[in-house]
Amino acid sequence: MISRKGKYALRSALFLARKHGCGPVSVDAIAAAEGISRKFLETIMQELKKGGILHSQRGKLGGYTLAVSPQELTLGRILRTIEGTLALVRCVGGNEPCEDCPTHGVCLIRPAMKEVSEAVSRVLDHKTLDRLITDGQATETSVTFDI
Numbered sequence: 001m002i003s004r005k006g007k008y009a010l011r012s013a014l015f016l017a018r019k020h021g022c023g024p025v026s027v028d029a030i031a032a033a034e035g036i037s038r039k040f041l042e043t044i045m046q047e048l049k050k051g052g053i054l055h056s057q058r059g060k061l062g063g064y065t066l067a068v069s070p071q072e073l074t075l076g077r078i079l080r081t082i083e084g085t086l087a088l089v090r091c092v093g094g095n096e097p098c099e100d101c102p103t104h105g106v107c108l109i110r111p112a113m114k115e116v117s118e119a120v121s122r123v124l125d126h127k128t129l130d131r132l133i134t135d136g137q138a139t140e141t142s143v144t145f146d147i
Helices: 004-018 027-034 038-050 075-083 110-126 129-141
Strands: 054-057 063-066
Touching (some): 004 038
Antiparallel strands (some): 054 063
16 A cells, blocks of 8 residues: 555656756645645655655755656656555565564465565556656547547
């Protein structure tokens, strides 16, 4: 499950992708547009900056910009920066057993969860911010016919 922090990171990065090339965007502007608490958003933005996803600029005209082009920045990279792992269960994300699993070494569920996690990772690692924007514009402008 993606945390609220992860979802807000995706929404913020997508917002910045739409503004790519227009200069820095303030935390206040992003928070207002996306309906996110400013204080919570500042924490998220700092983590994305530390992860090399954002640049920041101080001052009156300061704010954040993407450090990676929207054509290259994937949802997987953003989520891993915030969440740490995309694994559904702890034992798939590392070698730690789940708290309630007495059979870590021979768990029959673990291989299935690993396969699911790998499939999710493949999708998220191929979806870029640019692709989401392009797909969203196509959906918004597509014509539908009621029969």
